[in-house]
Amino acid sequence: MSRSAHPAGPRHADVLPEGHYSAPAADLNALDEKVWSRTVTRDADGALTVGGITVARLAEEFGTPAYFLDESDFRARCRAWADAFGPDADVFYAGKAFLSRAVVRWLTEEGLNLDVCSGGELTTALDAGMPAERIAFHGNNKTVAEIERAVTAGVGRIVLDSFQEIVRVAHIAQRHGVRQRVQIRVTVGVEAHTHEFIATAHEDQKFGIALADGQAAEAVRRALSLDGLDLIGVHSHIGSQIFDMAGFEVSARRVVQLLAEIRDEHGVELPEIDLGGGLGIAYTSDDDPREPHEIAKALSDIVTRECEAAKLRTPRISVEPGRAIVGPTAFTLYEVGTIKPLEGLRTYVSVDGGMSDNIRTALYDAEYSVALVSRTSDAEPMLVRVVGKHCESGDIVVKDAFLPADLAPGDLIAVPATGAYCRSMASNYNHALRPPVVAVRDGEARVIVRRETEEDLLRLDVG
Numbered sequence: 001m002s003r004s005a006h007p008a009g010p011r012h013a014d015v016l017p018e019g020h021y022s023a024p025a026a027d028l029n030a031l032d033e034k035v036w037s038r039t040v041t042r043d044a045d046g047a048l049t050v051g052g053i054t055v056a057r058l059a060e061e062f063g064t065p066a067y068f069l070d071e072s073d074f075r076a077r078c079r080a081w082a083d084a085f086g087p088d089a090d091v092f093y094a095g096k097a098f099l100s101r102a103v104v105r106w107l108t109e110e111g112l113n114l115d116v117c118s119g120g121e122l123t124t125a126l127d128a129g130m131p132a133e134r135i136a137f138h139g140n141n142k143t144v145a146e147i148e149r150a151v152t153a154g155v156g157r158i159v160l161d162s163f164q165e166i167v168r169v170a171h172i173a174q175r176h177g178v179r180q181r182v183q184i185r186v187t188v189g190v191e192a193h194t195h196e197f198i199a200t201a202h203e204d205q206k207f208g209i210a211l212a213d214g215q216a217a218e219a220v221r222r223a224l225s226l227d228g229l230d231l232i233g234v235h236s237h238i239g240s241q242i243f244d245m246a247g248f249e250v251s252a253r254r255v256v257q258l259l260a261e262i263r264d265e266h267g268v269e270l271p272e273i274d275l276g277g278g279l280g281i282a283y284t285s286d287d288d289p290r291e292p293h294e295i296a297k298a299l300s301d302i303v304t305r306e307c308e309a310a311k312l313r314t315p316r317i318s319v320e321p322g323r324a325i326v327g328p329t330a331f332t333l334y335e336v337g338t339i340k341p342l343e344g345l346r347t348y349v350s351v352d353g354g355m356s357d358n359i360r361t362a363l364y365d366a367e368y369s370v371a372l373v374s375r376t377s378d379a380e381p382m383l384v385r386v387v388g389k390h391c392e393s394g395d396i397v398v399k400d401a402f403l404p405a406d407l408a409p410g411d412l413i414a415v416p417a418t419g420a421y422c423r424s425m426a427s428n429y430n431h432a433l434r435p436p437v438v439a440v441r442d443g444e445a446r447v448i449v450r451r452e453t454e455e456d457l458l459r460l461d462v463g
């Protein structure tokens with residue numbers, strides 16, 4: 001089992017048995033709609049098209065490697081989440097999954113709110129016109145400068161992550177003569193992960209304030225006592241790439257218990273709870289994600305039931321999907337450079353990108369699919385490992401997959417479901433030039449984040 005910690009959330013690894021791979025699909029040319037964005041299809045010549053444009057044209061115009069983002073799919077997913085949760089709940093898109101000014105505009109237009117967790121994400125959001133009151137500011141170590149900017153911009157909420165931060169935010173808010181709306185992030189002793197969750201007494205991780213030993217209750221006590229803070233609720237984020245709702249069930253129960261304790265001790269019923277993000281998507285045909293309306297119903301049923309039992313008014317719920325919105329909407333297009341068959345093992349297929357544009361495989365043993373997309377093929381399946389061009393043997397994009405045995409240098413292959421945590425975690429390792437993100441919609445493609453250039457590299461290197 002992979003147990004790597006994610007730098008920006010508790011656990012983002014995808015847990016699968018060692019050496020796991022599915023049998024080859026019956027038809028290697030088929031594009032499973034679970035893993036490809038909604039407008040992806042093959043044209044009469046067998047080439048993959050997205051938004052009505054073939055990959056050959058996209059590669060010619062924008063080069064490879066590149067991320068192609070299906071804008072109408074992104075917008076449809078935003079609407080599906082907003083509709084599923086309805087007017088009595090709030091959906092915050094987790095910007096760390098992928099953020100750009102175009103994305104902020106789409107979110108704004110589709111009625112979503114936005115989570116940011118750094119000054120850079122906040123700047124991007126405000127610059128692209130997201131109203132500050134629709135922004136939530138997260139992070140376990142926000143700098144004083146970041147808090148100042150968030151408070152003066154008027155963000156809708158700051159999610160407090162430590163005892164120091166409670167005082168820090170209160171002080172800054174007071175200095176600016178405002179009462180900052182805040183939530184307290186609690187760790188409920190649940191770690192949810194793919195098809196399982198683990199209930200623990202203590203969470204050995206850097207985020208939040210533990211419910212255990214009355215820590216969270218003490219944090220609430222302090223926040224309620226400070227003039228600069230308007231405590232609106234409690235926040236819990238239990239993991240990522242989650243399919244099983246049982247972890248949310250335990251988390252919601254514990255959060256509601258805390259609300260009941262707060263009422264009993266302070267006579268206040270906090271009006272909101274945030275159950276975080278972490279909802280899973282299909283990276284391969286083996287994954288079966290839930291639809292937003294199922295998730296909304298499950299979460300609202302759990303919270304309603306627990307609140308009835310505790311005789312509390314049902315609080316307003318918010319959720320923070322990142323991956324579940326943007327993940328499935330993009331694929332990475334690569335050109336095949338070299339092909340090395342290793343007798344009795346597998347064939348190594350090297351592409352023109354790698355761990356610099358998708359670190360998730362190296363970092364968490366993440367699973368991905370891959371397909372030959374510049375043409376179809378009737379050749380036999382061959383077991384491949386898709387690797388990048390970096391100076392690391394761990395530079396793997398897709399660990400185990402099948403591609404047609406007649407694959408040749410110059411073919412285009414694509415890895416679907418790379419919308420989340422790929423461009424946003426991209427690096428310049430080996431002075432790689434980070435790939436562009438191209439939005440495709442209704443027969444039109446436009447760059448929303450341009451490709452890095454060697455000039456960009458030299459501009460930062462001041463000699």
Ligand SMILES: *Cc1c(COP(=O)(O)O)cnc(C)c1O
Binds near residue numbers: 115241279322420
């Ligand atoms: C990372 C994160 C999310 C989003 O997680 P996804 O797996 O992309 O849905 C939501 N809320 C918080 C607090 C996070 O840290």
